[in-house]
Amino acid sequence: MHLTINQEEGNQTAPLAFILLDFNSEDLQFLFAILFLPIYIVTMAGNILIIILVVTDQHLHTPMYFFLGNLSCLETCYSSTIMPRMLVSFLSGDRTISIGGCFAQLYFFGYLATTECCFLAVMSYDHYLAICKPLHYTMLMNGRICVKLIAVSWITGSFGINVVIFLVSQLTFCGLNKINHFFCDLIPVIRLSCSDTHLVEMTAFIVSSFGILPPLLITLTSYICIIRSILRISSATGKQKAFSTCSSHLTVVACFYGSLMIVYVLPNVSSLNDVKKLLSLFYTLLTPLVNPLIYSLRNKEVKEAVKKTFRRLHRNH
Numbered sequence: 144m145h146l147t148i149n150q151e152e153g154n155q156t157a158p159l160a161f162i163l164l165d166f167n168s169e170d171l172q173f174l175f176a177i178l179f180l181p182i183y184i185v186t187m188a189g190n191i192l193i194i195i196l197v198v199t200d201q202h203l204h205t206p207m208y209f210f211l212g213n214l215s216c217l218e219t220c221y222s223s224t225i226m227p228r229m230l231v232s233f234l235s236g237d238r239t240i241s242i243g244g245c246f247a248q249l250y251f252f253g254y255l256a257t258t259e260c261c262f263l264a265v266m267s268y269d270h271y272l273a274i275c276k277p278l279h280y281t282m283l284m285n286g287r288i289c290v291k292l293i294a295v296s297w298i299t300g301s302f303g304i305n306v307v308i309f310l311v312s313q314l315t316f317c318g319l320n321k322i323n324h325f326f327c328d329l330i331p332v333i334r335l336s337c338s339d340t341h342l343v344e345m346t347a348f349i350v351s352s353f354g355i356l357p358p359l360l361i362t363l364t365s366y367i368c369i370i371r372s373i374l375r376i377s378s379a380t381g382k383q384k385a386f387s388t389c390s391s392h393l394t395v396v397a398c399f400y401g402s403l404m405i406v407y408v409l410p411n412v413s414s415l416n417d418v419k420k421l422l423s424l425f426y427t428l429l430t431p432l433v434n435p436l437i438y439s440l441r442n443k444e445v446k447e448a449v450k451k452t453f454r455r456l457h458r459n460h
């Protein structure tokens with residue numbers, strides 16, 4: 144197989160499957176498996192625990208926890224579109240993925256990542272209202288608005304990715320089938336096509352900019368207002384506590400958006416390929432792992448709910 148495709152090769156038969164070249168190192172496969180399997184297990188366990196708590200505990204039936212529950216729901220799906228496939232290839236050495244599987248991964252990843260941006264924006268807005276407008280909070284964030292915001296987040300994510308997937312499905316794939324990535328991400332996949340990819344790349348750029356920048360702006364504005372009001376708190380311990388919660392949220396949000404922007408909004412030059420591959424680990428592995436930890440398990444109400452659930456389980460035995 145040739146690395147470049149020219150006109151004469153245009154009529155080569157379409158590949159039956161793609162091959163994911165994850166980290167290009169046979170020797171380290173096992174090490175990656177040992178590293179990533181626990182990450183996946185902890186991610187799933189943490190997020191599923193939060194879903195169970197939010198659904199079963201009456202005390203957690205507030206907008207903030209509905210957002211969290213829905214975010215955890217999203218993270219379990221999000222992690223599961225990428226990690227199991229990757230773990231299988233680390234453990235078995237089989238790196239092929241069917242064309243259908245590849246498109247499914249592309250679709251669900253795009254959909255869930257956009258939805259995640261919306262959720263992070265909605266949650267920071269919710270924090271903003273709770274901290275900066277405490278007197279009007281219950282009025283501004285009532286049940287109806289909360290359901291609307293959640294519905295809008297789940298629906299918005301699907302618009303852009305539908306257009307992009309439609310355009311990708313129109314492309315012809317000829318001889319090349321090696322994807323230089325650990326999952327079927329948009330740019331590495333369309334690189335394999337032998338049709339003109341300008342329209343898809345342009346659309347993908349516009350869609351990802353619209354998916355990333357407005358939620359990022361909302362998130363940043365909310366946190367700036369939050370930090371300004373924290374600085375006005377007079378008690379030192381109160382200030383410190385609020386600040387530590389806020390800074391951990393900000394760190395995760397910054398890692399998520401920062402890595403997304405570098406990968407999707409910066410130009411597609413080949414010198415950035417490996418950096419982008421590495422940065423993808425931030426938003427594919429790290430965010431779903433860390434979100435449940437920082438948003439809830441450090442939180443007093445959630446700790447209470449966990450204790451109560453375990454006590455109940457204990458009593459039943």
Ligand SMILES: *[C@@H]1O[C@H](CO)[C@@H](O)[C@H](O)[C@H]1NC(C)=O
Nearest residue numbers: 194197209212213216290293
């Ligand atoms: C998601 O949000 C809806 C609407 O507020 C809520 O009824 C539902 O319980 C939430 N789901 C989870 C898993 O928290």
